Amino acid sequence: KILVTGALGQIGSELVMKLRGVYGSDNVLATDIRETDSDVVKSGPFEILDVTDAERMHALAKQYEVDSIIHLAALLSATAEAKPLLAWNLNMGGLVNALETARELNCQFFTPSSIGAFGPSTPKNNTPQDTIQRPTTMYGVNKVSGELLCDYYYQKFGVDTRGLRFPGLISYVAPPGGGTTDYAVEIYYEAIKKGSYSSYIDKGTYMDMMYMPDALNAIVDLMEADPAKLKHRNSFNVTAMSFEPEEIAQAIRKHIPSFEMSYDVDPIRQAIADSWPDSIDASAAKEEWGFRTDFDLAKMTADMLEKLKAK
Ligand code: VAH
Numbered sequence: 001k002i003l004v005t006g007a008l009g010q011i012g013s014e015l016v017m018k019l020r021g022v023y024g025s026d027n028v029l030a031t032d033i034r035e036t037d038s039d040v041v042k043s044g045p046f047e048i049l050d051v052t053d054a055e056r057m058h059a060l061a062k063q064y065e066v067d068s069i070i071h072l073a074a075l076l077s078a079t080a081e082a083k084p085l086l087a088w089n090l091n092m093g094g095l096v097n098a099l100e101t102a103r104e105l106n107c108q109f110f111t112p113s114s115i116g117a118f119g120p121s122t123p124k125n126n127t128p129q130d131t132i133q134r135p136t137t138m139y140g141v142n143k144v145s146g147e148l149l150c151d152y153y154y155q156k157f158g159v160d161t162r163g164l165r166f167p168g169l170i171s172y173v174a175p176p177g178g179g180t181t182d183y184a185v186e187i188y189y190e191a192i193k194k195g196s197y198s199s200y201i202d203k204g205t206y207m208d209m210m211y212m213p214d215a216l217n218a219i220v221d222l223m224e225a226d227p228a229k230l231k232h233r234n235s236f237n238v239t240a241m242s243f244e245p246e247e248i249a250q251a252i253r254k255h256i257p258s259f260e261m262s263y264d265v266d267p268i269r270q271a272i273a274d275s276w277p278d279s280i281d282a283s284a285a286k287e288e289w290g291f292r293t294d295f296d297l298a299k300m301t302a303d304m305l306e307k308l309k310a311k
Contacts, residue, residue, distance in 0.1 A: 001027050003066040003107075005051050005098060006073030007040050008032040011112070011215065013174035015070065016040045018216045029064045032073070051094030054101075061101050068223070071098040071111040077139035078269050079178030084138035091142040092149075099153045099161070109161040110223055111150065113235035115208050116180075117143035117165055120275050127277040129237050129284035136275050150234035162222050163235030167208030167242075167280070169215050170300060172307045180272045184209055184248055188304045191252045191259050199245045200266035206278035208239040211295035211303070218291055225289035232284055240293040241300075242279035251301040 002019055006012045007030035017039060019028045025044035033050050035041055047060055051073045061069065073094050080087030095111060102109040118127055119135035133144045143165075150161040168181025175189075176182045183201045190197040201207075210218075218238050249261040285291035295303070 001029065001064055001066045002068045002070060003029045003031065003061050003064065004070045004072065005031050005049060005057075005094070006071070007046070008034070008036055008038060008174070009072055010169060010171060010174050010176040011212075012072045013038065013040055014171060014212055015072070015216055015219060017043065018220070020044050022220065029060065029066060031060065051097055052090060054097040057097050058101050058104065061105050061107070066105065066107055068108040069098055069102045069110070070219070071095060071109070074142070075139070076176060076179040077114075077116050077137055077272050078180055080139035080142065081137055081268060081272060087138045087142060091139075092145060095146050095149060099149065099159065102159050102161070103153060103157045107159075108223065109150070109153070109159055110219060111146060111161075111163055113143045113147050113163050113165040114139070115165055115167050115239075115276050115280055116140045116272075117147060117235070118277050118280075122277060124278045127237065127280040129232060129281065137272055139272075140275070147234040154233055160227065162225075162230070162233050164218055164222060164238050164285075165235045165280070166215060167210050167239045169210055169212055170304065171212035172304055172311065173212070180269045180276075181207055181209065183245065187245075187248060187252065188301075188308055191256055192305065192308050195256060195258055196260040196262065197249075198262045198264045200264060200269055201245055201273055202263060202265045202270055203246045204244050205270070205273050206242050206244045207273055207276060208242045208280050210238065210240040210293065211300040214240050214293040214295055218285075221291065222289055229288050231288055236285040236288075236291070237280045237282045238285050238291055239280050239282050240295060241297050243297055247297065248301070251297050252305070254298070255301065255305050
């Protein structure tokens with residue numbers, strides 16, 4: 001039985017549906033801080049949970065007899081930079097509550113890290129799995145702390161913690177909220193609605209990205225991987241592609257030739273993006289648990305535009 005926090009977020013909205021398909025609806029308890037009339041709420045068990053409420057998290061995990069916790073509830077990079085103390089309290093408070101629940105109830109554990117766990121002094125191209133991590137954002141501080149805390153719970157308490165350093169995730173079901181890479185999602189919606197997009201990230205700014213179906217497969221594959229083969233745990237570099245705004249605009253023009261791109265750079269999110277790698281090396285994930293992806297920029301663009309047109 002799996003408990004998912006942040007089940008109504010960008011990853012959770014799709015991961016819950018995938019997990020229910022794989023393991024059975026009643027075996028996936030979805031939780032979030034509020035309720036909406038979404039498929040996640042209608043297709044299986046759902047409970048309201050504020051992850052800073054340790055008592056309720058433990059009570060729900062016990063009541064539903066969960067043996068795996070997927071902790072997704074968190075504030076993303078731009079929001080965290082605007083409200084750093086709230087981000088520390090929610091991101092770290094929620095994580096330690098989830099890890100404590102996993103320790104007390106002997107659950108397997110997953111939480112995402114991010115390319116945001118790297119900073120300006122990290123090698124920017126083909127960023128290694130093991131390298132310097134001195135991020136200059138509150139979100140990055142949360143992600144590095146989270147990686148270290150999850151490795152500590154594995155070393156000290158034997159909790160089976162595993163994590164992925166996600167790049168920007170692109171999806172058409174639930175939009176991301178408060179991220180720096182959100183431009184790469186918004187651009188598809190605007191391309192359909194207006195045939196144009198004004199990007200808050202400047203041209204030439206490379207960031208790693210991944211289409212949501214590949215991200216969901218990576219979570220399931222990692223959680224089902226043979227633990228004896230894992231040399232790393234928190235957290236694996238994973239990526240599908242790296243591009244800058246002009247390249248995604250070009251990919252869209254293959255389908256919407258008249259698509260127009262303009263720039264209105266947001267200095268705060270641009271500074272966050274500039275502190276992150278241009279491309280990361282995912283060879284450890286490939287070697288230790290067979291990480292692979294199906295979608296490159298061209299294939300993702302075709303699928304995103306087709307699915308959004310239908311929506
Ligand atoms: C963000 N989408 O922009 C998240 C992610 C690598 C980016 O961490 O904050």
